[in-house]
Amino acid sequence: MKVHSIRHSALHSVLQGKRLIAFDLDGTLIDSVPDLAVAVMLTLRELGLREPSEDQVRNWVGNGAPVLVQRALAWAREEAAEPALETCAYEAFMKHYGAAPNALTTLYPGVVQTLQALHQHGMTLVLITNKPERFIEPLLNHFKLIDYFTLWIGGDSLAEKKPHPLPLLHAADRCQTSPSECVMVGDSRHDVAAGKAAGFTTLALPYGYNHGEPIEHSHPDLIVSSLTELLMTAPHATRTA
Numbered sequence: 731m732k733v734h735s736i737r738h739s740a741l742h743s744v745l746q747g748k749r750l751i752a753f754d755l756d757g758t759l760i761d762s763v764p765d766l767a768v769a770v771m772l773t774l775r776e777l778g779l780r781e782p783s784e785d786q787v788r789n790w791v792g793n794g795a796p797v798l799v800q801r802a803l804a805w806a807r808e809e810a811a812e813p814a815l816e817t818c819a820y821e822a823f824m825k826h827y828g829a830a831p832n833a834l835t836t837l838y839p840g841v842v843q844t845l846q847a848l849h850q851h852g853m854t855l856v857l858i859t860n861k862p863e864r865f866i867e868p869l870l871n872h873f874k875l876i877d878y879f880t881l882w883i884g885g886d887s888l889a890e891k892k893p894h895p896l897p898l899l900h901a902a903d904r905c906q907t908s909p910s911e912c913v914m915v916g917d918s919r920h921d922v923a924a925g926k927a928a929g930f931t932t933l934a935l936p937y938g939y940n941h942g943e944p945i946e947h948s949h950p951d952l953i954v955s956s957l958t959e960l961l962m963t964a965p966h967a968t969r970t971a
């Protein structure tokens with residue numbers, strides 16, 4: 731009798747009993763700050779204002795495009811901007827970002843492999859981002875991720891966005907899952923707060939954008955260094971005669 735040691739792929743134990751995984755987009759699946767920063771710089775340039783560095787923009791991302799533009803304007807003018815200027819800047823930002831949302835944006839390592847494996851394991855995958863909805867499909871198509879997702883929700887799709895639990899509860903309801911069967915995977919305190927408020931298990935990545943703050947401060951249920959840690963490769967012995 732011979733004993734062969736073979737390796738089986740399995741999912742991380744945190745995913746046991748789970749049916750739905752909600753992924754954040756910016757800072758979790760894609761490193762989008764280079765393109766967001768260019769759009770912010772072009773917006774401020776158009777308004778005759780000083781331009782921030784990419785590192786500054788990274789700390790402003792997380793609460794959706796209107797807040798990103800507000801933060802950029804407040805920094806450039808050293809005071810809060812009046813609503814008319816904010817509207818004008820927002821329109822300019824949407825034009826510039828829409829013209830090149832994936833010129834410099836890259837996928838983080840292991841994203842395709844992980845989504846593919848989770849999908850093959852029968853998990854329902856949804857995307858919940860604070861990014862405006864109009865940019866989601868083009869980006870998912872560009873990175874060939876769209877087929878893995880059952881649904882996607884943007885920051886302007888519903889009445890509330892993360893850290894509010896509404897988009898997460900909406901996704902769970904649409905996919906006929908209870909929150910205890912759901913996991914939120916994200917890079918920022920808004921993902922963790924929304925996940926906790928919705929009753930999801932919360933899983934965080936330390937490499938994205940969290941306003942310059944360590945994600946540990948938000949106390950997610952688990953922190954993984956990359957998405958591939960969700961895929962365990964366990965040694966398994968089988969006997970053959």
Ligand SMILES: O=C(O)COP(=O)(O)O
Binds near residue numbers: 755757858859892
């Ligand atoms: O657009 C943002 O501010 C952040 O987007 P995210 O929710 O995908 O991280």
Ligand SMILES: [Mg+2]
Binds near residue numbers: 754792916917938
């Ligand atoms: Mg994010």
